[in-house]
Amino acid sequence: MTNDKPRVRFAPSPTGMFHVGGARSALHNWLYARQHGGTLVLRIEDTDASRNRPEWTEGIIRALGWLGIDENQYEGPFFQSANAEEHRKAVERLRVAGRAYFCDCTRDDVIARTGDSYKGYDGHCRDRGLEAAPGRALRFRTPDEGTTVVIDLIRGKPAFENATIEDFVIARGDGSVLFMLANVVDDMTQGITHVIRAEEHLSNTPKQQLLWEALGAQPPIWAHVPVVVNEKRQKLSKRRDKVALEDYQAEGYLAEAMRNYLMLLGWAPSGDREIVPWSVIEEEFRLEEVNPSPAFFDVKKLRAFNGEYIRALPLADFIARCRPWLVAPQAPWTAEQYDEDVFAALAPLAQTRVAVMSEITAIVDFAFLDEPEIDEASWNKAMKEPAAAILAAAIESYTDAPWTAEELKSRTEAIGVAHGLKLGKTQAPIRVAVTGRTVGLPLFESLQVLGRDRTLARLRKAATALA
């Protein structure tokens, strides 16, 4: 177990969607292991049976894989529930050694005595010498004096007075163990040398370190990474914030952009750059340099990053990655309506216009739907005088035009000249008639791929609607 190669772990509990904060911790652990020639172990902390569900575990594994942490990158997954025997033995050792005692106080009893729900346990049963019995929890006896100093790669050496650490419960009245104990025992049995996790666990750390020591082991090195917060500077929560990695994935954030952005929370690569290949991050990232203050998870900036990543994609990759949003459940058209070649023609125009993959659907929908989906605000804005005349002129002019973007553009310009309008104004009603919206891909290229018949049909329909 003594080895200079670090063993780190990522230990999520499968109680919900995979949280972006968890993703960041996983990334930190992974990088630390790789940079030091160590090992990452994945441990699923499934002891809270009432809240666990197998699909959450699968979700975690899938999400990790999406970020690049696939099955080959870690040992495991191990399940905490499989380690129950070790937990029980550790509890017994502590009890026999006099480091833990039974307690029959309920929470209400404690509050009644201390008069404060935040006072913590008052040590009532410490010396009552209670025997094991159903309903009696086992509490760890914390030292009355002295200081517990934890070594933290990010925060230095936070010190905790032992007197302020209450005797905490390690096993419930039914004999099952709690996180505090199970987590430590698993880390011990799995030979973990560095515990890299979120700051919210910092105050648990002295308790856990005391447990390591009481069990006769050398505590690990800790590293508490600051929490990720929302715009109100509160820890991201499942209830009020969008935190599920899966949701971002489904919306069309690229894994590369996401992991790059996540790493920039609290850290930055050298030089005047933020968007860097993963290899640079692997080379330059230093856990010790992570800024200890909480970082705001700025979706706007993530979006900007994502847009840059999308634009940097080779066209073929861009097209391939659009696919999920171009078929049935995501797209409002059928497989028969969809035309791969048409999309390929539109893709280069669309690539600079999407910041998130899911936006591709609405940008090209006009090409696949039988009728464009007319946006009312756009219609009202564009279909003002002399829209009717422009549409009529366009129908007339387009009927015998060579069907190229260039030609359509110059014909439209001519229509504008006849009405004393610039191209910008002239194209507006045509654009809305054909695509349904006031903004979108370059119009004449769009018309070219749409084809003469469908273009004319839409212009006519709009013209009648206007009349």
Add this chain to the structure above:
RNA sequence: GCCCCGUUGGUCGACGCAGGUGAAGACGCCGGACUCUCAAUCCGGAGAUCGCGGGUUCGAUUCCCGCACGGGGUACCA
């Protein structure tokens, strides 16, 4: 209440592990160029007394003390 952590422009942060002529860059914002709309791209701009107050010093964002504010924890949750 108690314990612990944090505090550089709206945001993420660089330089600073340091006492001494500029406090980077990016996102966002504003303006301009380009332009068939919107983007993209390019150019420019606004925006920080480095949380506050004392002290040490010729001089402090950097050292010392105090305070304020924010956050996390304080469960027979994880």
